[in-house]
Amino acid sequence: MPDSALLHDRRARAGLLLLAGLTGLALLAPLVAGADPAAQGDVVATRFLAPLAHGPDGHFHLLGTDRFGRDVWARLVHGARVSLLTGFLATAIAVGIGLVVGTVAGVWRGPLGRGLMAATDFALALPRVVLLLLLAALWPPSGVLVVLVLGLTGWMSIARLVYGEAVGLMARPFVLAARSLGARRLRLAFRHLVPSLWTPVTVAAALGVGNAITLEAGLSYLGLGVQPPAPSWGGMIASGRDTLVNAPWVALAPGLALVLTVVACTLLGDALRDHLAGHPD
Amino acid sequence: MLLRLLGRVAAAAAVVLGVVLLTFLLLHLAPGDPAVHLAGPGASAAQLAAVRHTLGLDQPLPLQVLAWLGRAATGDWGTSLATGRPVATMLGEAWPWTAALVLLSLGLSYLFGIGLALLQAQGSARRDTILSVVSVALFAVPAYWLAVVLVWVFSWRLGWLPAFGGAGVDADFLPAGARAVDLLRHLALPLVTLTLIGVGGAARFVRGSLFDARREPFLVAARARGLSGRRLLLRHLLRNALGPVVTLLGLSLPALFSGTVFVEGVFAWPGVGRVLLLGVQARDYPVVMAAALVSAVLVVLGTLLADVLRAWLDPRVRHA
Numbered sequence: 001m002p003d004s005a006l007l008h009d010r011r012a013r014a015g016l017l018l019l020a021g022l023t024g025l026a027l028l029a030p031l032v033a034g035a036d037p038a039a040q041g042d043v044v045a046t047r048f049l050a051p052l053a054h055g056p057d058g059h060f061h062l063l064g065t066d067r068f069g070r071d072v073w074a075r076l077v078h079g080a081r082v083s084l085l086t087g088f089l090a091t092a093i094a095v096g097i098g099l100v101v102g103t104v105a106g107v108w109r110g111p112l113g114r115g116l117m118a119a120t121d122f123a124l125a126l127p128r129v130v131l132l133l134l135l136a137a138l139w140p141p142s143g144v145l146v147v148l149v150l151g152l153t154g155w156m157s158i159a160r161l162v163y164g165e166a167v168g169l170m171a172r173p174f175v176l177a178a179r180s181l182g183a184r185r186l187r188l189a190f191r192h193l194v195p196s197l198w199t200p201v202t203v204a205a206a207l208g209v210g211n212a213i214t215l216e217a218g219l220s221y222l223g224l225g226v227q228p229p230a231p232s233w234g235g236m237i238a239s240g241r242d243t244l245v246n247a248p249w250v251a252l253a254p255g256l257a258l259v260l261t262v263v264a265c266t267l268l269g270d271a272l273r274d275h276l277a278g279h280p281d
Numbered sequence: 282m283l284l285r286l287l288g289r290v291a292a293a294a295a296v297v298l299g300v301v302l303l304t305f306l307l308l309h310l311a312p313g314d315p316a317v318h319l320a321g322p323g324a325s326a327a328q329l330a331a332v333r334h335t336l337g338l339d340q341p342l343p344l345q346v347l348a349w350l351g352r353a354a355t356g357d358w359g360t361s362l363a364t365g366r367p368v369a370t371m372l373g374e375a376w377p378w379t380a381a382l383v384l385l386s387l388g389l390s391y392l393f394g395i396g397l398a399l400l401q402a403q404g405s406a407r408r409d410t411i412l413s414v415v416s417v418a419l420f421a422v423p424a425y426w427l428a429v430v431l432v433w434v435f436s437w438r439l440g441w442l443p444a445f446g447g448a449g450v451d452a453d454f455l456p457a458g459a460r461a462v463d464l465l466r467h468l469a470l471p472l473v474t475l476t477l478i479g480v481g482g483a484a485r486f487v488r489g490s491l492f493d494a495r496r497e498p499f500l501v502a503a504r505a506r507g508l509s510g511r512r513l514l515l516r517h518l519l520r521n522a523l524g525p526v527v528t529l530l531g532l533s534l535p536a537l538f539s540g541t542v543f544v545e546g547v548f549a550w551p552g553v554g555r556v557l558l559l560g561v562q563a564r565d566y567p568v569v570m571a572a573a574l575v576s577a578v579l580v581v582l583g584t585l586l587a588d589v590l591r592a593w594l595d596p597r598v599r600h601a
Binding site: 121122125126127128129130131133134135137138139140210214217218221222223224237240241244245248251252254255258259262263266267270 | 421535538
């Protein structure tokens, strides 16, 4: 599917390159960070160092330090691990549920299919952030909870998309052929439909990852997600907000990282969608 | 048409009822006992039982839901555990603030978004690419971060606008004119935050819709009749492209509301989102219950309105 025509699309190339870069930084975080993200030295001497400054021990701080004298660059690349991992895992859950619900509803079109799609439309109409806040506030905050909650509230648009595609595929000759050869519906769904459904699902997933990352950071910003002192972009923005006047870089750096990540996902998703629709404009 | 509308109203009511049931279920399943919260850790078993009885927590869950719905219907939404104020009063004060913020930013977002998309549709491919990148970037900015950045620039660096609240501390003592100015100054930053993000999404929707409509036969026909320029763009292209946009507008309301919750949190804007946030953080169950309900009603009403608007604008939808 990611054939050469797609790679000729500048949006796809830019998006892939950005995401690969971010993933590389996240994977190699301990190597490229240059400092322990939680290390605090002499707080009074090392706090609020401006970007590109050298600490009293001669240590170079690319993005400066926060109010505890922790290196912002180190926290940023370690935070990337949290953000990307949460985004990918949550989207994997959402894609899993959406794929199953959409395919089953598309193959078993009777009451089962109608019931599933009605449930999907219902869930789609709920304000997601209200559910997120409820779930995240009522249970003790943890990274696992955030992944689960984001996954469980993000599958509906994927289910809708998959359902539409599945209904279309059911009328295609290769499915009719399989049916006339006596394939059961379960086999039809998972041997014949799902492999053809990967392409539209990839688009939804690319857009979903960006959305999940923003929401994860939002929950951490509110203190309902990843707990301090673990580095997370949302938590960094929250703590940087309190020190905006003397150290704006603490809040600015993770926000820019978030924007870059979501832009990369959106560009990739847009390029994929145009490519699949057959009219790259 | 009327039947369709009735169907939509019934679906909207089902969603609101679903939110109530889901919230109840979640509150019930969540770890921690509100009775222990209220009575304190030193309470005896008898005291706990008494608290449970007064809160109605000793009843089976379906009865609790029915009782809550019955009371909610008569306007009794309980008392906030954190502030001791009636929940109905708190939300009654809060919802106009949220509705004003959401409607104003929605209107401005689509005004600027349509303008941006029109610029993209009639200019060079280069201009289209640059503006596409701009709208993707705006669309990607998290609301709470943009809010923090704007506070840094306009409240701290420039000192032009207040950083939080819906009115200054002296607002009650100002003459009407000065009071309006004070309100507008407080509105500026939350509105700009939501609008900037909204413009990104709106421009993306409208551009997609314009480019789709460009491939339609009626546009080819209009061109063949010799039409071009502004008349073609506004009368033929834009009017036809706006139909799907109205539907998307309705579908984007939940997302806009999500942004509003964060923005209200950052700017301490006294709306429903802030009530919900504070309630969630204080585990103030009656407030959370009611705020979830009111936000669901606001979102569902907006979606319904978009549906009706779409049918009114487009005879093909009305008679489908």
